[in-house]
Amino acid sequence: MFDGLKDKLSGFREDVEESAEPEEDASPDDEASPESSADASDAPADGAATEAGANEADSDETDADEPSTFQRAKAFATGRIIIEEEDLEEPLWNLEMALLESDVEMSVAEQILDSVRESMLGESRKQVETTGELVESALHDALLDVIAVGQFDFEQRIAEADKPVTIVFTGVNGVGKTTSIAKLSEWLADRGYSSVLANGDTYRAGANEQIREHADRLGRDLISHDQGGDPAAVIYDGVEYAEANDVDVVLGDTAGRLHTSDDLMAQLEKIDRVVDPDMTLFVDEAVAGQDAVNRAKEFNDAAAIDGAILTKADADSSGGAAISVAYVTGKPILFLGTGQGYDDITLFDPEDLVESLLDEE
Numbered sequence: 001m002f003d004g005l006k007d008k009l010s011g012f013r014e015d016v017e018e019s020a021e022p023e024e025d026a027s028p029d030d031e032a033s034p035e036s037s038a039d040a041s042d043a044p045a046d047g048a049a050t051e052a053g054a055n056e057a058d059s060d061e062t063d064a065d066e067p068s069t070f071q072r073a074k075a076f077a078t079g080r081i082i083i084e085e086e087d088l089e090e091p092l093w094n095l096e097m098a099l100l101e102s103d104v105e106m107s108v109a110e111q112i113l114d115s116v117r118e119s120m121l122g123e124s125r126k127q128v129e130t131t132g133e134l135v136e137s138a139l140h141d142a143l144l145d146v147i148a149v150g151q152f153d154f155e156q157r158i159a160e161a162d163k164p165v166t167i168v169f170t171g172v173n174g175v176g177k178t179t180s181i182a183k184l185s186e187w188l189a190d191r192g193y194s195s196v197l198a199n200g201d202t203y204r205a206g207a208n209e210q211i212r213e214h215a216d217r218l219g220r221d222l223i224s225h226d227q228g229g230d231p232a233a234v235i236y237d238g239v240e241y242a243e244a245n246d247v248d249v250v251l252g253d254t255a256g257r258l259h260t261s262d263d264l265m266a267q268l269e270k271i272d273r274v275v276d277p278d279m280t281l282f283v284d285e286a287v288a289g290q291d292a293v294n295r296a297k298e299f300n301d302a303a304a305i306d307g308a309i310l311t312k313a314d315a316d317s318s319g320g321a322a323i324s325v326a327y328v329t330g331k332p333i334l335f336l337g338t339g340q341g342y343d344d345i346t347l348f349d350p351e352d353l354v355e356s357l358l359d360e361e
């Protein structure tokens with residue numbers, strides 16, 4: 001999962017190490033050697049630059065804020081580093097290209113670059129030990145900041161909500177919406193919650209049969225009307241059924257396409273009015289990359305989603321959608337679909353994702 005992106009992030013670390021760490025033959029005098037560096041632990045000290053000035057023809061003019069070659073080498077010898085703007089220029093450019101190639105949305109890529117730049121040039125440089133660690137911590141924080149936008153505890157929300165909890169699923173056809181509903185029904189059952197499926201996709205021929213197959217396999221009840229019926233009425237019936245039968249959660253499918261997108265949005269608005277769902281979840285496939293991000297934005301603008309499920313993460317190497325959707329919509333990714341089986345659904349944990357993206361093994 002997301003291996004392509006992982007490789008690219010690792011490339012950034014190597015780039016910075018290459019441009020920020022002094023080459024061996026660029027080492028100044030003995031003073032910078034590890035054996036004689038006891039006093040260098042506070043580097044960069046401005047005084048050190050003056051002392052070295054005689055031997056460092058090029059560096060003694062250096063501005064007070066900009067470390068000289070000597071300071072950098074001295075700091076490096078003590079296991080510390082000093083990163084300058086120019087060290088980052090090329091690595092950051094490469095990182096930006098890598099993120100965009102990985103389908104990370106432009107504003108998200110810019111946000112990541114800004115925060116990496118800020119934390120690498122800022123105070124943190126004095127507290128970390130190696131370039132690799134500095135890069136890792138800067139990337140970790142930058143990624144987490146964009147990925148964790150709006151995150152909430154889905155399970156806790158289900159636990160605390162009045163029952164039945166109504167969840168409506170929206171998103172275009174063919175991305176794994178119906179399969180995700182079935183998976184979520186299983187996920188809820190594993191945690192002790194009963195659920196009923198309601199097929200609000202009354203538009204598409206064959207939609208009833210498709211969801212019925214899942215319901216039958218899982219032994220769940222399904223509420224459906226004939227094709228062409230009112231989706232809001234189907235989900236309403238699902239809620240009534242749940243109330244009458246003590247079912248905890250109503251999982252309502254909807255059509256992914258209608259004649260026009262206005263019709264589609266009018267349908268979602270009507271469902272909102274009639275059923276007032278506890279959550280509307282947008283479903284799309286991670287492999288759709290930038291298209292998935294754009295659709296998430298459109299659906300959120302039109303129908304105010306509460307969160308997203310990204311399917312087919314198992315087949316996605318780019319990771320762009322997983323990184324971008326929350327930042328772009330302000331709504332969290334709640335689950336990742338990771339295969340075709342009913343158990344192939346994972347609660348989305350931003351910290352886990354960032355750690356796995358930065359894991360060097």
Ligand SMILES: Nc1nc2c(ncn2[C@@H]2O[C@H](COP(=O)(O)OP(=O)(O)OP(=O)(O)O)[C@@H](O)[C@H]2O)c(=O)[nH]1
Binds near residue numbers: 172173175176178312
């Ligand atoms: N590899 C993989 N395949 C998935 C995942 N989720 C769904 N699929 C497959 O994607 C295909 C489409 O899934 P559906 O659930 O039929 O798609 P849909 O969005 O419900 O389609 P509509 O009902 O037309 O809206 C099926 O073959 C699913 O098995 C996933 O997380 N990983």
